[in-house]
Amino acid sequence: LLIPAGGAKPAPPVGPALGQAGLNIMGFCKDFNAKTQDIRPEVPVPVVITVYNDKTYEYVTKKPPVTYLIKQAAGLEMGSQRPGFETAGVISLKHVYEIAKVKAEDASNAHVCLESICKSVVATCKSMGVRVVARPEEA
Secondary structure, eight states: OEEETTOOOSSTTHHHHHHTTTOOHHHHHHHHHHHTTTSOTTOEEEEEEEEOTTSOEEEEEOOOOHHHHHHHHHTOSSOOSSBTTBOOEEEEHHHHHHHHHHHHTSGGGTTSOHHHHHHHHHHHHHHHTEEEESSGGGO
16 A cells, blocks of 8 residues: 555545455554654655464555656656656656665565666666756756
8 A cells, every 4th residue: 555654544545455354444444644744744655564374564654656756856746758758857867766766665575686786777867757867056
């Protein structure tokens, strides 16, 4: 699930996802909101929920999606409608490096080198129509 930080409510997408598994929706919402209260409210937080047979669950929060971080770095509302043809914005390699450092903190990226994460961020920029430059003044 992708839930705004501190904004878990029993409404979709949280309610239906947990309700079909027969879990305590309000318990999850209170716990998630308490765990993410130190993050800005509009930041989307990916959550992986594991449900067990005895109706217990555990969840892991991850860092915000790369697309969100790129849009924040470039000051964009959305990427290009025609990536490769139109440039929606520009970010520097320093931004790419900082985004990669944030994503490297995720458990799923524990064994991935920072260079590979940087390459992935650059590829995501390309797919969004965001140009990556070596120095900010090249924009």
